Amino acid sequence: MCGIVGLLIKKEPLRVHLGEWMVPMLIGMTERGPDSAGLGIFSKSLPVGRRKISLYSGLTTAGADFNWTGMRHHADETLGISSTIQHCDNHAILTFVGNPEPVKHWIHEHYPAVHILSTGSSIDLFKDVGSPAAVVSRYRLGLLQGSHLVGHTRMATESAVTPDRAHPFTAGEDFCLVHNGSLSNPYGIRRMLESHGIHFDTDNDTEAACRFLEWRLREGDTLEEAIQKSFTELDGFFTFLIGTANQLALIRDPFACKPAVVAETDDYVAIASEFRSLAHLADIQNAHIFEPAPEEMYVWRI
Amino acid sequence: MENIKFDLKATSVREINKFLHHEIADGTAPKITIENPDGAHNIAAGLNVNCEVEIRGHVGYYAAGMNQHASVLVNGNAGTGVAENMMSGRVHVRGSASNSAGASAHGGLLIIDGDAGLRCGISLKGGDIVVGGSVGSFSAFMAQAGRIVICGNAGAALGDSLYEAVVYVKGHIKSLGADARVEDMTVDDHQALESLLNQAGTSYSTHRPSDFKRIASARSLYHWNADANQEY
Numbered sequence: 001m002c003g004i005v006g007l008l009i010k011k012e013p014l015r016v017h018l019g020e021w022m023v024p025m026l027i028g029m030t031e032r033g034p035d036s037a038g039l040g041i042f043s044k045s046l047p048v049g050r051r052k053i054s055l056y057s058g059l060t061t062a063g064a065d066f067n068w069t070g071m072r073h074h075a076d077e078t079l080g081i082s083s084t085i086q087h088c089d090n091h092a093i094l095t096f097v098g099n100p101e102p103v104k105h106w107i108h109e110h111y112p113a114v115h116i117l118s119t120g121s122s123i124d125l126f127k128d129v130g131s132p133a134a135v136v137s138r139y140r141l142g143l144l145q146g147s148h149l150v151g152h153t154r155m156a157t158e159s160a161v162t163p164d165r166a167h168p169f170t171a172g173e174d175f176c177l178v179h180n181g182s183l184s185n186p187y188g189i190r191r192m193l194e195s196h197g198i199h200f201d202t203d204n205d206t207e208a209a210c211r212f213l214e215w216r217l218r219e220g221d222t223l224e225e226a227i228q229k230s231f232t233e234l235d236g237f238f239t240f241l242i243g244t245a246n247q248l249a250l251i252r253d254p255f256a257c258k259p260a261v262v263a264e265t266d267d268y269v270a271i272a273s274e275f276r277s278l279a280h281l282a283d284i285q286n287a288h289i290f291e292p293a294p295e296e297m298y299v300w301r302i
Numbered sequence: 303m304e305n306i307k308f309d310l311k312a313t314s315v316r317e318i319n320k321f322l323h324h325e326i327a328d329g330t331a332p333k334i335t336i337e338n339p340d341g342a343h344n345i346a347a348g349l350n351v352n353c354e355v356e357i358r359g360h361v362g363y364y365a366a367g368m369n370q371h372a373s374v375l376v377n378g379n380a381g382t383g384v385a386e387n388m389m390s391g392r393v394h395v396r397g398s399a400s401n402s403a404g405a406s407a408h409g410g411l412l413i414i415d416g417d418a419g420l421r422c423g424i425s426l427k428g429g430d431i432v433v434g435g436s437v438g439s440f441s442a443f444m445a446q447a448g449r450i451v452i453c454g455n456a457g458a459a460l461g462d463s464l465y466e467a468v469v470y471v472k473g474h475i476k477s478l479g480a481d482a483r484v485e486d487m488t489v490d491d492h493q494a495l496e497s498l499l500n501q502a503g504t505s506y507s508t509h510r511p512s513d514f515k516r517i518a519s520a521r522s523l524y525h526w527n528a529d530a531n532q533e534y
Binding site: 254274278279291 | 340341342343360362363379381382398400401419420438439440
């Protein structure tokens with residue numbers, strides 16, 4: 001099954017409420033996805049040249065007690081960077097100036113059990129196993145601020161219940177995707193992408209869709225062009241929510257096998273698998289509520 | 303027990319449905335109002351007694367499913383499978399309905415004032431459906447008996463593998479499914495359509511039966527044809 005939610009706040013002063021408004025949406029999708037939950041959230045871009053990497057320590061032996069400060073010092077010494085780290089439970093955000101690729105490579109090499117969740121200048125990514133309510137409280141997701149987010153509650157069908165197989169999936173920078181459904185040709189997509197030198201972290205089907213779309217964007221496609229190609233390349237059931245630094249996109253497979261409802265007001269665009277995750281939103285009585293059509297592209301910009 | 307009110311903020315769906323299933327005496331025909339549905343699933347599913355239920359707001363999956371005898375009004379939108387497997391009675395959605403509305407309904411009348419999603423009336427077994435707006439792709443798929451009236455447009459593959467159900471469409475049909483074909487409207491079709499539009503309510507009186515097309519099965523799939531090469 002799985003549940004997905006998306007929220008974009010249109011008015012700058014209201015963006016302090018992004019996390020707070022999202023929490024009941026995500027928890028509302030618990031019955032659709034009780035085993036894991038996650039969130040990709042976009043806020044104001046860091047100053048030019050700065051990058052941040054969301055990291056997960058739940059797969060290390062130290063777990064939530066992982067020595068993040070030690071890792072940061074180690075990184076600064078060997079990479080000659082001046083980084084900062086901010087952590088909460090299994091999660092940390094490492095911020096620094098410069099190219100993120102050598103930093104990621106160094107983390108893989110020296111801390112192979114630390115999982116890299118996301119890279120970019122505006123994305124922070126949180127995901128873990130456990131009920132949506134548990135994940136929300138573990139990482140204090142209700143306090144997050146930003147312009148838009150995509151969230152996911154997982155009921156695993158295509159790969160194991162582990163933190164790295166929870167959604168959202170990311171690829172490249174400031175790009176993430178959540179998926180309700182299952183793909184029937186993920187291995188074909190993977191083989192094609194691997195021949196282009198693209199590396200996969202997990203055996204999850206959604207990761208194939210995520211890396212396919214990000215690959216098309218890197219090849220110069222607009223988000224709309226990349227999505228159009230995904231309709232011909234990806235086979236299976238899907239409702240996707242895609243987040244980039246300034247866009248939130250929604251698509252459904254041609255058979256509309258997986259649900260989605262959109263509610264839009266002057267203040268926000270809210271998307272969920274079902275209306276019950278939108279019912280609590282302010283001014284929902286006056287929202288324009290509609291079911292997105294299959295094989296149509298819906299893209300909102302901040 | 304003439305007028306009974308429930309608030310889903312205070313009472314669970316299970317408790318309300320338990321009341322609707324067990325506490326309504328035959329012949330009393332009470333009017334029941336349900337507030338704050340907020341997209342909950344299975345509201346007023348499995349009713350088997352003459353009563354009127356009004357749900358004030360949007361409902362989730364399978365609202366008024368398996369309905370018998372009752373008249374259920376949804377003052378909002380409905381999620382997947384509204385009135386699925388209805389046996390008799392009447393279900394009226396004032397807003398739009400999601401996928402598989404009226405799936406496999408054996409009897410009764412489902413009215414959707416707005417649009418219906420994909421697979422509306424899939425495997426219909428004798429119920430009637432009137433849609434004020436448009437329906438999505440694969441509607442009336444393998445429908446066996448009953449009538450579907452579509453006052454707006456129909457999506458792709460309308461009536462794929464139809465049996466003996468009949469579909470009436472006023473607007474544009476994106477494409478017909480395998481073995482479905484447009485047929486001439488007969489006098490009986492005009493009468494049936496007029497009666498269904500009347501039953502659907504006064505807002506449907508602006509539609510004239512002569513503006514509708516009849517879609518029914520060409521029956522070429524009824525018998526296996528080895529020479530058809532999967533083309534029908």
